Amino acid sequence: MRVDFMRPVYNLEPKYRVTMLARQEWTRSPGTPSAVKGLAWYTDGSRTAEGTGAGVYGQSVNRRLSIPLGKHATVF
Numbered sequence: 001m002r003v004d005f006m007r008p009v010y011n012l013e014p015k016y017r018v019t020m021l022a023r024q025e026w027t028r029s030p031g032t033p034s035a036v037k038g039l040a041w042y043t044d045g046s047r048t049a050e051g052t053g054a055g056v057y058g059q060s061v062n063r064r065l066s067i068p069l070g071k072h073a074t075v076f
Helices: 023-027
Strands: 041-048 051-058 063-070
16 A cells, blocks of 8 residues: 655744844934834733733834733743
8 A cells, every 4th residue: 555755844944033233223213223124023021900911013014912921920
């Protein structure tokens, strides 16, 4: 009996790049610094009355997302 078999192929190349800039580079002029190519996303960990949460904001695409993590989240 014949059996079909496919070997898994893994592509571990990231489809994104992370750019870490100093505070001075962000405050030098209004808007996104010229060193940033593509989309700029901002993240934070927020504490609310309901517990803790995480937030994501993309200025150029005008997208905002807030995710509750529960009262006893252990995310640092």
